[in-house]
Amino acid sequence: MPSTPTPTPTPTRNTAPCPPGPAGHPRDRGAGVEPTRRALALGALSVPGLLALAGCASDGGGSDPTAIRIVDYYNTPADDVAINGTFEKCAADLGLTFSRERVPGDQLVAKVLQMGSSRTMPDLLMLDNPNVQQVADSGALAPLGQYGISAEGLTPAVADLGMYQGELYGIAPTVNTIALFYDVTALEEAGVEPPTTWDELREAAAALTTEDRYGLAFSAIASYEGTFQLMPFMWSNGGEETDLDGEGVLGASGLWADLIREGSVSRSVVNWGQGDAMDQFKAGNAAMVVNGPWNIAGLEADTPDLEWDVTTIPVPALGEDSVAPLGGEVWTVPATGNEERQANAAALLKAFVAPENQLYMAGERSTIPGDVEAAEQFASENPDLSTFVEQVSTARSRTAQLGPDWPRTAKAIYTANQRVLVDDTDPAEAFDEAARTVS
C-alpha cells in the first residue's frame, strides 16, 4: 500500500464580481413589528435575487498567484491517489498550493465549454487527447514553449497528442493503447498460438469458439470507443482517417464483419463498450479480447485465477507494424490572462511530467510513460505491461492529421462500421457514404 496522501481541497474563494440581483430593495420602513402583506411581498420578491446571488458563487480564480486551480477527471481511487500525490510533492517543492476539482469523465468537455464561456478556466486543465486540438484551436490554451516546456524525450506520437499547428499545448505524462488479451489455458486447450496475423486471428478465433464461448470480443459501440478499437486494424492495414473509402479502411471493417459472420465474434459487440468487452472475457464468454491496460486492475481483482497474457494487435501480413491509437490524458495550461499564475501553473506542470513522476504514475495507474527512456525502464520493471510499451512505441495519435475535425470523422467511422456489422452492408457502400458526410 503506497502512502495515501489525502486530497486537500483548498477552500475556494469567491472574488468574482457579482452583480447585485433584484434583491437590492431597501426594506420597507413602514412595516410594523408584525409582517404586513407588503413586507411579505417584498420577502417573496427577494427570493429570485438571492437565487441569483447564490448562482454567482463560482470561483473566478483567487488573487493569490501561488494557489493553482486544477480540473481533471481522475475519480477512481487508484488514479486519484497517484495524481494527487504527485501534485502534492511537486507543489511543495515549488512553494505552491493547489486545489483539484474532479469532474465525471463524460462531463469534462461540457464543463470546459462552460468554464470557457464564463471565463473561469482553471490554471491547469486535463483533457482527453482527442479534444486537445479543438480546445487549442479556440485559443483557450497557452503555448507551453514560452515556459521552457518542450516535447524533448517524449515518444514522437505522444508529443503529437499535445501539438497543434506546430506548437506544443499539452503534455501527456503517461499514455495507453490497446492490444490483444487472451486466455492462455483456452489457447492451449484449442492448440493455437497467440495470433500475429489477420489469418491467424480468424483461425484462432474460430478454433476457440465453442457452444458457450466466442473466440474474440471487441467494442464496436456507437461512440468514440468503437472507432478507437477499429483504428489499429485500419492503420495496420494502411488505412487513413483522411481516406475513409480507401482499401485500408474497408479491409479492416471487412475483417470484423467476417469474424462476426463466421460466428467467432458476437454481433452484440455493436452495443459493447470496452469495459463490456472486458467483462465478457472475465466471464469466460470470449477467449480473446481487444482491450487496454486500464482494465488490468479489474481483471486481476475479478478473476484472480484466470491465466491471461497480452500480445500486440495482429497485422494483415507477417512482418508489418502493428499501429495502434494512443489513448490517455493531456495536461494543458489555459490562457487565463494572469501571467504570473500561468507561469506558476506551467512550472507545476513541468515538474509533474518529469520522467520519475511518469514512472510512479504509470506504475500506480497501469499506464505507459510518455518519455522514451522512462518507457524502456518501465518495460523492464513491469514485464506484464511490456507488450503495451511495445505497442505504444509504434502507436499514433488520432488527431495528428485531422486536428479539430477528428470528432466528426470518428462518428462517421463508427456509424459506417456499424452498418457493415449489423446489416451486412458492403463496406465500400457504407464507407463511401461516410467519406461524403465528412467532406
Place this chain on the structure above:
Amino acid sequence: MTAIQTRRRSRNRSDLLVRYAFVLPAALYMIAFFGYPILKNVVMSFQAYDFATFFNGHAPFVGVDNYAATFSDPIFLRALSNTGLFTVGSIIGQFVLGMGLALYFRKRFPLSGFLRSLLLLPWLLPMIVSAAVWRWILEQDNGALNQFLSGIGLISDPIPWLNSSDTALIAVIIVNIWLGIPFNVVLLYSGLQSIPDELYEAGQLDGATGWKSFLHITLPMLRPVVSVVLLLGVIYTIKVLDLIIGLTGGGPANATQTLATRSYEMSFVEFDFGQGAALSNVLIVIALAFSIVYLRANARAAKNG
C-alpha cells in the same frame, strides 16, 4: 371625490401591487429558466455556433443555413420517422397496458395495494440503471428475454434485439413502454376511482355489463383523464433522450436515432451547436403543437368541470 373614496382607491392599488408582487417571483423564474433558454436556442439556431464560440464569443449570423443543413442531413428523415414510430408505439403500448392494469386494480383483492405500489418501481430507478439492466435483459446470447422466449419454445434462434437495425427500435420502444406504464396506471386508476359506483349499478339494471359497461360508462367518464394521459404521454415521449442514449447511443447504424438524440449528438459529439439548436427547435415546435392541444383541452375541461 371624498377622502374615503381616495383612500379606498389607493388601498385597491396597493392591494393590486401586493398581488403582482406575489406573481413576480414565479414570472421571473419562468423568464430566467424557461424563456431565456428558449430564446437563446432560437438565436443560436441562426448562428455559426461551434466549439470556439464558447471561448471567443464569436458566433456570426448565418441566416437559415443551420435549418437548411438540418433538413438536408441524410439522418434527419430517419430521425423524424423514428421519433414518430417511437412516440406512437410507446403511447399505444403504455396506454393499453396501463388501462388494463388500472382496471385490474380497481377490483379489490388481497395485496392489491402492495402490488400497485410495486408497479411504481420503474419510476424509482434512475434511468441510467434501468437502461443498463435492460441492456443485459435484451442481450442476444445470454439475455434473460431470449432465454425465456427460447425456454418456452417461442423462438428457436435468439432475437438480436439491440444488435440489428430491424429490431433495435422495437426493443427501445418495449423498454419505454415498461417505463411509461406507472404514469398511465396512476392517472387512469385515479380517474377510475372518481367514477361513481351508482352508474355501474344503474347500467347493470339496463343490461350493461362487462364490455358494454366499459364502452358506455367507463370510457366516456374517463375521457378527460384519457386525453390528459395521452397528450402528456406524447410530450414526454417525443423528447426521450437518456433512455435511448443508455440503451443504444442512437445505434446500431442510426437505427434508433431520434430528433432528440440527433440534436444531442450534433451539439455534444460533433460540437455544431448551431445545427443542434436548429434541430431541437424543430422538436420544440412539434412538442409545442401538442402542448397547445393539451392546454386547450384542459381549459375546456376546467370550464365544463
